[in-house]
Amino acid sequence: MSVNSYKNQPDERGHFGPYGGRYVAETLMPLILEVEKTYNEAKADPAFWAQLETLQRDYVGRxxxxxxxxxxxxxxxxxxxxxxxxxxxxxxAHKINHCLGQILVARRMGKTRIICETGAGQHGVATATVCALFDLPCTVFMGAKDIERQKPNVFRMKLLGAEVISVESGSRSLKDAINEALRDWVTNVHDTYYLIGTVNGPHPFPMMVRDFQxxxxxxxxxxxxxxxxxxxxxxxxxxxxxxxxxxxxxxxxxxxxxxxxxxxxxxxxxxxxxxxxxxxxxxxxxxxxxxxxxxxxxxxxxxxxxxxxxxxxxxxxxxxxxxxxxxxxxxxxxxxxxxxxxxxxxxxxxxxxxxxxxxxxxxxxxxxxxxxxxxxxxxxxxxxxxxxxxxxxxxxxxxxxx
Amino acid sequence: MSRIEATFKALNRPALITFIMAGDPDVQTSMDVLKALPDAGADIIELGMPFSDPMADGPTIQLAGQRALKAGANMHRTLQMVRNFRAENTQTPLVLMGYYNPILQYGVEKFMNEAAEAGVDGLIIVDLPPEEASEAQTLAKAKGLDIIRLLTPTTTEERLPKILEGASGFLYYVSITGVTGAAQADLNKIKPHIEQIKTHTDLPIAIGFGIKTPADAAEMAAVGDAIVVGSSIVQTIAEGQSAGAVSQQVSALAKAIA
The missing domain is CATH 3.40.50.1100 (Rossmann fold)
Structure with a gap:
């Protein structure tokens, strides 16, 4: 099958062909729809991009x-x-690109607490950094196995004021850190934004993270x-x-x-x-x-x-x-x-x-x-x-x- | 009339729904517990389909799934447990609960056909919201399987029609924002929401998540057509207690809402 453009994915329900979509517990659905709505509004707002571009230039060094x-x-x-x-x-690392974009979306939604997962710790460090910048509490879920092999980043996150939670379930790695973050999000859905660290998760995250990257x-x-x-x-x-x-x-x-x-x-x-x-x-x-x-x-x-x-x-x-x-x-x-x-x-x-x-x-x-x-x-x-x-x-x- | 419908019609009190994980801690023990549940007072049975990454479950159910998988549980064996159960019990509704991927890998159509043939009455698929459910829903309906939808404290009146469309059997009201086995909900908070939902549907509403003791059960039974107890029963199994101990626990829960 050939397509006219590879750049117009996903469709409005977040599907890239048969992939993507939103396979989440019902508790999260209303919030995820709100993330999408907020992001679409932000995308159309020149002031949003102006703020992001200034930060990219002066804070990140782009x-x-x-x-x-x-x-x-x-x-x-x-x-x-x-x-x-x-x-x-x-x-x-490149993770700061989508962290800045997403923290502006989270602020636009009025969320007051940020959670994230991290594997190598690069996304955790970048999230902890933008949370320090905008004075929001940050909880990072990290597999126990990864905490062991990425000690410098664990310390870095703590210096930035984040709480790092060691995930002992399953394979004690990135996959399990994502599970734990999702469980936290289901529990604290009223005030929390899950700042996802890659182009995965339910729509709109794969699209939004891609756009920021x-x-x-x-x-x-x-x-x-x-x-x-x-x-x-x-x-x-x-x-x-x-x-x-x-x-x-x-x-x-x-x-x-x-x-x-x-x-x-x-x-x-x-x-x-x-x-x-x-x-x-x-x-x-x-x-x-x-x-x-x-x-x-x-x-x-x-x-x-x-x-x-x-x-x-x-x-x-x-x-x-x-x-x-x-x-x-x-x-x-x-x-x-x-x-x-x-x-x-x-x-x-x-x-x-x-x-x-x-x-x-x-x-x-x-x-x-x-x-x-x-x-x-x-x-x-x-x-x-x-x-x-x-x-x-x-x-x-x-x-x-x- | 489906077994689920008949059960709710016949009861003049709230129903007790009990959850166990298929194959936890091994198939034989799990089968013994399953067979004993109706006599102990369970009106409807939820049988968990083990999954490696249960994102809506707390530690108790997570560990149950891990024990089952370690002991060799898989979808084929879960369906075999249902067949064995149905060989002796044709009355008690049985609902399979779990996540979508094991169903998808089994083959959605094959799963629906075999589940119906085995004697399953309904399905709760935690990570399959209405937006993604059309294929599974069509195939389930064709086989007479109920799709039991989840409602939560975050469900708005605006979203209700989408969830209710295609829902059948009963509705599962997740009484807290959180994972299974968490703290119990505040009755005063959920009561108005459930009353609001009832103005939109005639389906029975089961209340679940956080109900552990007979006292919890009695409290929640005041607002629901059924209550679901899972983690505390699974915990009894985790402690290595016998099917008899589980039966005693279920009997106490049943008495509390009689």
Whole structure:
């Protein structure tokens, strides 16, 4: 099936083809409809965007640079590699983009308490940051397993005034943190806004988070036109839930000459039971308020994901990616823990940039394809986060004591 | 007349609805408890379909689902439990309650056919609001299965028609904003809302979430056509007590609303 435009999804009920929708407990339905209404009003209000743009510029430091990674390009000896430097944003990752947008929506709704989930802690830090900025109490749900491997971010959230709740249920990871956040939201629906950290959950969250993240792709488009006078040949981004990838890809979806590659986490390998590649190893189902691809057994029980990167350690994916996968508009590949680890060290040494383990997955795929491509082939990778938070994980993997 | 309708018609008091998780802590124990419930005083039975990620459930029901799954529960076995139950009991309505994904993976049409054939009377699918329910609803109706809809304290009068459209059997009033097993609702708060809902529908209204003791049951029975007790029964099972202990607990609840 071909479509006229890949950019006019979702439909008014939040469906991206068969995916998306609103699969939530009835208690949440009225609130979710209100989030949608408020967001639609905000979207049409120039004052909303003016406030957001000012914050993006003066608080976050946007636009983030588009950097020609000359040394990495020459070392790999093929395609020309550009890095979209979203790791230079305030708080060190792309998550701040949708946090600022959503906190303005929450304030517009008159909500007085913010909750969120976090995996690597980047979304938790960004949420805690915007809550500090707007003086709203913030509760972060984080899997006990992730708290252990992301200690610096846990401390950062606490410094910012957030309460961090350790989630012990289920696999003690991102999926369970989302369950706990949903349970809190059902309980405190009257005053609480759930600031969802990726392009998933019930409508309108996948669309709204994508819209706020699209600034990545919009800036990239302008910047590459200035530097190269043409659009890039290939875009590459890592995917957990898929927010940074959606942000980079969306403004280019209707440019057929631009190839897009989303990189899932293959953990120990997609043929093992320890990976987080929902598209490569999962199938359509319903969880966390949406229809999308999930890792699950025959009986529809959701399986634990595994990735060295806490931010990709999620057994699902945003519904728009599921749709783009079916449409074959975006190619999806998977990269293992070891490949990501190698890419992490490669960028640190060749460019003096320590990438997040999440973003290292995107780079690992570029390391595979760049040498096979001609020198005039332009690749843009979204460097979605910085790797300072990951040094303990890396040290342990490399057998180094800090 | 459906079993659910007949049950409500025959009773001149509020009905007692009891929830257990299918296969918790194992199929045999769960089957023993299930078979004993009607004699103990349960008028309608809710049988939980285990799911790995039950987002509307508190810790007690979460753990019940995990125990069941660990012991090998799956949809096929849940339906087999219903068949075994129906082999001995043709009167007591049985409603399956759970989340959509296990139904979706089983195959929605196959599930509806087999559930009806096994002797299921109705379905409560927690994460399937009316907006997403059309396929499941059409297939359920074709097999005579009731779709039991949830109403909550956040349900506005404006939203009511959407929820009531296609609802049958009874309505499940979630008396608190929260998860299963939480604190009990304030009767004075929910009473006006239930009275308002009653002006829009003739379906019986069951009140659930947070009802644990016979005293809680008696209080809530004053405003509802039925009360649902789940977490406190599941807790008894969690403590490793016998089917007999569960029966005693259910009897005490039944007496309190007689």
């Amino acid at each position: 636009p983030s640079p588009l950097y020609y990674a000359k040394s990495a390009t020459e070392t790999l000896g093929g395609a020309k590699i550009y890095l979209k430097r979203d790791e230079l944003n305030h708080t060190g 699209s600034i990545i792709g919009t800036e990239t488009r302008e910047q590459i036109m200035k530097k190269e006078g043409r659009l890039p040949d290939t875009l590459v981004a890592c995917i957990g839930g898929g927010s940074n990838a959606m942000g980079l890809f969306h403004p280019f979806l209707d440019d057929p000459e631009v190839r897009m590659i989303g990189v899932e986490a293959a953990g120990l390998g997609v043929n093992t039971d320890k990976h987080a590649a929902s598209l490569a190893g999962g199938r359509p189902g319903v969880m966390h308020g949406m229809n999308s691809y999930f890792l699950q057994n025959e009986d529809g029980q959701i399986q634990e994901a595994h990735s060295i990167s806490a931010g990709l350690d999620y057994p699902g994916i945003g519904p728009e990616h599921a749709w783009l996968f079916d449409q074959r508009r975006v190619d999806y590949v998977a990269v293992t823990d070891d490949e990501a680890l190698e890419a992490f060290q490669f960028l640190s040494k060749t460019e003096g940039i320590i990438p997040a383990l999440e973003s290292s997955h995107a780079l690992a795929h570029i390391m595979k394809i760049a040498p096979t491509l001609p020198k005039d082939h332009i690749i843009v990778m979204n460097l979605s986060g910085r790797g300072d938070k990951d040094i303990f994980t890396i040290a342990e993997k490399l057998g180094v004591k800090i």
